[in-house]
Amino acid sequence: MARTTSTKGRCYICKKELGKGAMKTHLLKCNNLGEGKTNYFMIKVEGFYNKDYWLYIQVKESATLSDLDSFLRDIWLECCGHLSAFKIGDALYEDNIDDSNFGLFRREVKDMSKTKLKDVFSIGRVFKHDYDFGSTTTLKLEVVAQYSGIATKDKVTLLARNNMQEYTCEKCGEKATYIAMGSEWSDYTPLCEKCMEEYDDEECYVMNITNSPRMGVCGYSGENDIYQLD
Ligand SMILES: [Zn+2]
Ligand SMILES: [Zn+2]
Ligand SMILES: [Zn+2]
Structure with missing residues (x-):
């Protein structure tokens, strides 16, 4: 089985290749937003069960959990519009909240589209995101930095990402897809x-073959993942 195993990734600002831990230190220097009043969180995202899949993203403090959910769906998760939820502390945050969702074992459910990041995030906060309550893909997120600078165009910016695992075609030796x-x-x-x-x-x-912890699950094909470097 020809497969290169690597948890290294690349900085999307300068394209430097580094390991997951070193990348955070690097990004805090490389990502220079100058003087400005816009506040940001830097978040590390990993596959909960496969930490070889990782991202560092920068999100505006004024963005909502729905903005973050949309980004995660695009880059890693979306297959057929399943429900998703953030679990932060004791609370669950979902979209399209429906009263019939409240069962005996459900904790309080809040609306992710009405929740701003600055109201739930602080440095060091670790939390989960679940996509699809049947064949669930679970992500682990951690708020790793908080800073301010000039305003970026997008609410969510991809700063770094693990390299895609390369597979070789077993029949001819070309790159497998x-x-x-x-x-x-x-x-x-x-x-x-x-x-x-x-x-x-x-x-x-x-x-x-996709660069996502949802590879091979349900109908996931990675078609919304437009975040390839090069
Ligand atoms: Zn860099
Ligand atoms: Zn699906
Ligand atoms: Zn082939």
């Missing part, structure tokens, strides 16, 4: 576009 999966996780065949067309194993489940 698909994985054909058998019934077990360990039974998988990376394939390039051309070899995929010729591959006939109808028992297989075929998925796009």
